[in-house]
Amino acid sequence: MNIKPLGDRVVIKKVEVEEKTKSGIVLPSSAKEQPQIAEVVAVGAGITEDEKKKDEIKVGDKVIFSKYAGTEIKVDEVEYTIVKLADILAVVQ
Structure with a gap:
């Protein structure tokens, strides 16, 4: 199943x-705060049809969000988050 966001989402x-902690203990993602990188x-x-916004973000980019x-x-057992473009703070390069 494909997800097609509407508008500026x-x-x-x-x-x-x-x-890993300094002592070498591996902390799984479930034992700590949720990541803000996606x-x-x-x-x-x-976004794709707006001349000003279309170059800001594209599929495959790593981003930091609020x-x-x-x-x-x-x-299909995969967790996604739908956010507005304004909630994306930066693109990680």
Whole structure:
């Protein structure tokens, strides 16, 4: 199933990152705060058709988004978040 965001919305998938403590203990993503870095999965037509916005973000970009932004959904056992373009703070290069 494909998700097609409407207007100026973006579908993102959070990047799962395991973290090690200084003593070498691996902390799984479920044991810590949710990541704020995600990969763009789909971009709405309101962004792709706007001359000013279309170059800001594209599918495949890694982005940093606001902590409590968006609506979380689960499709085919994969969790996605739908956010407005304004909730995306930066593109990670």
